Amino acid sequence: MFDLNSLNPPQQEAVLHDKGPLLILAGAGSGKTRVITHRIAYLVEERGVSPYSILAITFTNKAAKEMRERAERLLGSATSGMWVMTFHSMCVRILRRYAVHLGYTQDFTIYDTDDVKSQMRKIMKDLNINSKQFSPRVFISAISKAKNECISADEFAKTAYDYIDKQIARVYKEYQKRLQDNNAMDFDDLLLNTVILFDTVGEALNYYNDRFQYIMVDEYQDTNTAQFRLIKHLANHRNERGEYEHNLCVVGDDDQSIYKFRGADITNILSFENTFINAKVIKLEQNYRSTQKILDVANEVISHNYGRKDKKLWSAQDGGADVTFIQYGTDIEEATGVVREIQKKVDNGALYSDFAVLYRTNAQSRLFEERMIRMNMPYKLVGGVNFYQRREIKDILAYLKILVNPRDAAQIMRIANVPKRGIGDTTLDKLAEYADYTGCSLYEAMCSESGRASAPRAAKKIEEFVELIESFKEYKAENTIEELIGHIVAEIDYKDYIAAIDEDDDKTNDRMENISSLVDKAVDYEENAGADASLEDFLSEVSLVADIDMVDDDKDAVMLMTLHGAKGLEFPCVFICGMEENVFPSGMSQEPGEIEEERRLCYVGMTRAKKELTLTCAKQRMIHGMTTANNASRFIMKDVPRHMLHIAGHAHESFMHNYKSSLDPYKITRTSPYENPYTAYKKASASYSSASSAGDVPVRELTPAAPTGPGFEVGDMVNHPRYGAGKVTRIDKGSKDFEITVDFDGISRKMLASFAKLTKI
């Protein structure tokens, strides 16, 4: 049973919303999961909707699990039949059923980023693309971006005009062909192929449209184009009178959109009302998580972004502790100080699990880890080197994957010589060549007499390898996954193999322990899945786990993670560390749009805190082995009025000095006694950015910038004496000159208008 009275009026309205599209703009900590779960319970209990026709989509398995558990608690019954899962697992589920329509078998393999990377390296080699000139990264991210936008290899080729795009088109096509040959999909394919499936196979779409009457999507602000199209397809159920109902309920917060780099398209949420006509919009603005003091600071920061949906979070918990800011001398002092601070509070009765240390990049975790180990402080590290990326895990998984999908050449390449059995790269190359020539798969080449003849010296070894794999297949048919893994590890003497690689026994033991964790996961899986357990299902589950999914909440330990990793979580006390220019915001983010995304990330981080929020930075920090000095982050120095922070620590004096001097760089003439200089700067330069109106920031008129333009506009084609033809992609007004960003064949360069000898073509 559930109680509507426990909800506030807008929450109730959202839960009780009848039919048709619904957008819930849910600010941080406003109880969105509560609303979704109550809505599910309401639909099932009060409106007689079958759980079978409800689909709830999240981004992480952890969120999905939590949502299902909470819905079940409200309903007091199991919600079997209801789909509560991530985009990716949903797509896998759909594709396993219909893969044949797309030229895959249902046993297709899922490639993770490492698989993709090695595949890409191979392709570049084969296509004679200089890896010095282009890093595989360039191609990988370009292809990923295209897939996220539902652009196929052929479509990409049609609009590829410059050299680099043509290269990408060529690589994209080859890459896709190889994945298809290997019966494999990468993460982006899971989404894109499902979209293609729904575009082309009416039978598949009809099946799911008949089934899903109510659809909920969590974290809607982070959806990309492929996900958007997927949702659009799925939300086409017709009622018994044949009318579309679009019972689509999306929940999100544009201020928490932090995955643009991964293709998330913020316009999905900003224009929801245009896409789904007659959509109802409900705002949840009461925050139940944080104190007002924390929200004040967070609101102040986010208010510096443009083009937001208008809303303002407020809390019923008035007051609270001041938000603290500490500038340390060095990154080491920062780590020591933070760890000490946590220990002090634990000594005074807090739990370790009350604390989270958040940072911009994973690399920053190291110092905290070191300090915590030394201080004997229990911690949980989220992210970093993923469990499933470890060599020993990937090796064992490769063996398993081959058993399910023998066409997957990448896995065979990986372990054909693991452990060493005399099948080296040259042998594999010859086999691959034979396979390519005859049009069979690598494994088939290994199985055939004539295939082995292409590498006569190793023929015997190859035959033995094939026999080994076949014996595993037989073993698999009769035994559990748990037993299978043990069997493989024993048969190939894996321990001896890694012991020979590792410097010391500790490392080898570590690795063996990791393998037994993998076995544990297999046991878990088999217990959960019961009679439905299958190796391919286990493998896809394993491929789709996120770092955050692996965290067990029971252990009393401090959490260490990136700001991204913290989304959707909350902690009584939060430390955001490394709040320095070039660290946070990242030095990689330069353009206004990118800075805004960093600012949203800052907002997300701050709003994780329930009771206490501490922001720290260091004057000096070691980055890539070099000592660097950075100013405190603009998110503190320029976004938050001084009086809202409690400034602590020994660096107080020098900080105050910096605080003042940091106001100068932009040399903006103030029009009022005090105006946040960064805001003023942005207003002055607003005419040069495409940003829309200023949301809830009160706009005061400033003297417009000097009318003299740079002589070019964005989009113009220009000629440069050295770099040749290029396209103007950006124009920024500097203090006395215009900075022009020009794209020359994919390489973008910044230059000052008065110095660069640019001519318009």
Add this chain to the structure above:
DNA sequence: CAAAAGTAGGTTTTT
């Protein structure tokens, strides 16, 4: 074909 040594390049965030 395997192991060791050397070197170059890249390090934002991740399902």
Add this chain to the structure above:
DNA sequence: CCTACTTTTG
């Protein structure tokens, strides 16, 4: 700084 790839040597 660290890893992952390349080159060299056995």
